[in-house]
Amino acid sequence: MSDLNNKQILIGISGGIAAYKTAELVRLLIKKGANVRVCMTKAAVKFITPLTLQALTGNPVATDLLDPEAEAAMGHIELARWADLIMIAPATADLIARIAGGHADDLLTTICLATEAPLHIAPAMNRVMWDNPATQENCKNLQQRNITLHGPANGEQACGETGAGRMLEALELAKIIEAEFASQAKPLAGKTVLITAGPTREAIDPVRFISNRSSGKMGYAIAKAAKELGANVTLISGPVALEAPEGVHRELVESAKEMHRETLKQAKSADIFIATAAVSDYSPANVANQKIKKTEDKFSLALNYNPDILFDVSHAFPDLFSVGFAAETEDLIKHAQGKLKRKKLDMIVANPVGKDQGFDQDTNQVEVIWQGGHISLPEKDKAELAVEIMSIVSQQFNDK
Ligand code: CTP
Numbered sequence: 387m388s389d390l391n392n393k394q395i396l397i398g399i400s401g402g403i404a405a406y407k408t409a410e411l412v413r414l415l416i417k418k419g420a421n422v423r424v425c426m427t428k429a430a431v432k433f434i435t436p437l438t439l440q441a442l443t444g445n446p447v448a449t450d451l452l453d454p455e456a457e458a459a460m461g462h463i464e465l466a467r468w469a470d471l472i473m474i475a476p477a478t479a480d481l482i483a484r485i486a487g488g489h490a491d492d493l494l495t496t497i498c499l500a501t502e503a504p505l506h507i508a509p510a511m512n513r514v515m516w517d518n519p520a521t522q523e524n525c526k527n528l529q530q531r532n533i534t535l536h537g538p539a540n541g542e543q544a545c546g547e548t549g550a551g552r553m554l555e556a557l558e559l560a561k562i563i564e565a566e567f568a569s570q571a572k573p574l575a576g577k578t579v580l581i582t583a584g585p586t587r588e589a590i591d592p593v594r595f596i597s598n599r600s601s602g603k604m605g606y607a608i609a610k611a612a613k614e615l616g617a618n619v620t621l622i623s624g625p626v627a628l629e630a631p632e633g634v635h636r637e638l639v640e641s642a643k644e645m646h647r648e649t650l651k652q653a654k655s656a657d658i659f660i661a662t663a664a665v666s667d668y669s670p671a672n673v674a675n676q677k678i679k680k681t682e683d684k685f686s687l688a689l690n691y692n693p694d695i696l697f698d699v700s701h702a703f704p705d706l707f708s709v710g711f712a713a714e715t716e717d718l719i720k721h722a723q724g725k726l727k728r729k730k731l732d733m734i735v736a737n738p739v740g741k742d743q744g745f746d747q748d749t750n751q752v753e754v755i756w757q758g759g760h761i762s763l764p765e766k767d768k769a770e771l772a773v774e775i776m777s778i779v780s781q782q783f784n785d786k
Contacts, residue, residue: 389567391419396465396503398474398494399439400481401429403544404510404553408475409434411556412442415563423448423465425494427481451493462493466500473563474498476510476553479521485533486524504566505533508559513549529635532578532618532655536562572616573780579612580656581605582649582695584624586642588669590687591678600664602626604711604750607772608660609634614773615780620656622648624663642666642692653699653706658783660709661696668692700730707732707783713739722755732756733782735775754778 395415399408415422424439425448436447448456448465460468474481474494481494485507490496498505507528515521516538525535537554554562569575583605587595602623609621610631619634622645630636637652639645642665653659668689678685700708710731712722715738722736733756751765754775759782763774 388418389564390415393420393567394468394470395420395422395563396469396472396497397422397424397439398426398472398477398497399424399430399434400427400474400476400478400494401433402476402478402510402553403433404476405430405433407553407556409438409442411473411475411559412439414556414560416442418560418564421445423460423468425449425465425497427492427494429478448493451496462496463500466497466503469497469501469503471504471506471563471566472498472501473506473508473559475508475559477507479509479511479515479518479524482507482509482521482524482528486527506536506562506566507533508536508553509538509551510553511538511551512543512545513547513551516549516551534633569614569616572614573784574612574658575616577617577657577783578655579609579617579619579658579660580622580649580652581609581612581619581660582622582645582663582665583609584626585664586624586645586666586692587640588642588666588692589640589673590670591674591676593677596666596669597625598664598666600624600626602628603748603768604772605660605662606631607769608662608776610769611772611776612658612660615776617658620652622652622663642669642695646693646695646698649695649699650702653703656703656706658707658709658779659696659699659703660779661699662711663695664713665695666692694729696731697729704730707779707786709733709735709779712736715740719753719755719760722753726755726757732786733779756782 399405412422422443423445439447484495485498490499538550539552540550541552542548543551584602585598585600587597589595606628609619613619613633621634621636637648639648669692671688671690696710708731710729712725712734714721718736718738722734726734735752735754737750737752749765750768750771752763754761
C-alpha cells in the first residue's frame with residue numbers, strides 16, 4: 387500500500403506560470419490514494435482555473451478568506467487542522483516573503499500561520515528574483531522555522547532566461563511528499579537533531595588562520611543518517627569541501643566563537659545534539675587588521691582558550707540528548723569516559739587517531755560508550771559507521 391493512502395494533503399498554489407504543473411502533482415497524489423484539497427491565491431486563479439483542480443480532487447477549491455459560504459463548509463482553521471501535510475507549489479517570491487513575515491492577509495498565508503502540519507515549499511520565480519538577497523533572507527528565515535524548501539531547479543525559464551528558479555517537476559514533488567510520510571514512521575520522526583561538523587578557522591590576520599585536518603566527512607555522514615531516520619537535521623559546519631546532504635539545513639560558520647554562538651541558538655529547539663566538529667581549542671588573542679609582515683627572526687603568537695561548545699550546550703540544556711566525539715592517540719576508553727562525565731554527555735563516540743587514522747580518511751573505527759553500555763564498531767567506511775552510530779543514538783534516545 388502506498389505511504390500516501392488516506393493521507394490528507396493540502397496543496398497551496400500561488401500566482402506563477404509553474405501552476406500548470408501543480409494539476410499533474412494533484413493527479414499523482416490522488417492516484418496514490420491521498421485526499422487532496424487545494425487552496426489558491428487570487429493571483430493563482432489567473433494561471434490555472436479552480437475548476438480544473440476541483441475536478442481532479444473532487445473537492446471545492448478554497449480561494450477566499452472572507453467568503454462566508456466557503457467558511458461555513460470548511461473554515462480556514464479547520465482546513466489548517468485537516469492537513470497532514472501542506473505543500474505550496476509554486477511558491478512565488480511574494481508568497482515566500484509573506485510567510486516569512488508571518489502575514490495572514492489571505493487564505494493561504496492564514497492557513498500557513500494556523501497549521502501545525504509540516505509545511506513544504508517549492509519556489510518558482512525568475513532567477514534574479516531568486517538570487518535577490520531579500521528572497522534568500524526570507525528562505526533562510528523559513529528554514530529556521532523548520533519549513534522545508536524543495537528546489538528551485540536550474541534550467542530554462544518561462545521569461546526566456548536560464549538559471550535557478552524553475553519549480554521542481556510534479557513527479558519529483560510527489561516523491562518528496564511520499565518520502566515525508568514514509569519518514570514519519572521512522573524512529574526519529576518529528577525530532578530535531580543538531581550537529582556540528584568540520585574544522586574551525588581561527589584568524590591570525592586577513593589572510594592567515596589556524597585550523598586542522600578535519601574534512602567534515604563524519605559529521606556530514608551522521609547528518610545524512612539522522613535524516614534517513616526521519617529527523618529534522620540542522621548542520622552547523624566549518625569550512626569543508628562537501629555539499630549539504632539532501633533535506634539537511636546547513637549553517638556555515640568559520641571560527642569556534644561563531645560555531646558556539648550559532649549552536650547555542652539552535653540548541654533551544656533541538657532534541658539531540660551531536661558534536662562531531664574538530665573545534666580549535668585556541669584562537670589568536672589579537673587578530674591583526676593588516677597582513678603581518680616578517681620583520682623579526684622569531685615570531686610568537688599569543689592564544690586564548692576557545693569556548694567548549696559541547697560542554698556549554700550540554701550544561702545549558704540538560705534535557706538535550708548530547709553526544710560527543712573523542713579523538714585519542716592513547717588510552718582511548720579511559721579518556722573518552724572522562725570526557726563523558728566531565729562534559730555531562732549521554733554518549734561518546736571515541737576513535738583512535740594518528741598517522742593515516744581518523745582525520746581526513748574515508749574509514750574510521752570507533753567505540754560507542756554510554757552510562758552502562760559500550761559497543762565496538764570495527765573499521766569501516768564513515769558512511770556505514772554513521773548509520774550504525776545513529777541507530778545506537780536513536781535507540782538510546784528513545785529508551786531515555
Ligand atoms: N568540542 C566542542 N568545542 C570545543 C572543543 C571540543 O564542542 N571547543 C567537542 C568536539 O566536537 C568533540 C568533543 O568536544 O565532540 C571533543 O572533546 P575534547 O575534550 O575537546 O577533545 P579533544 O579536542 O580531543 O581534547 P583533548 O585535547 O582534551 O583530548
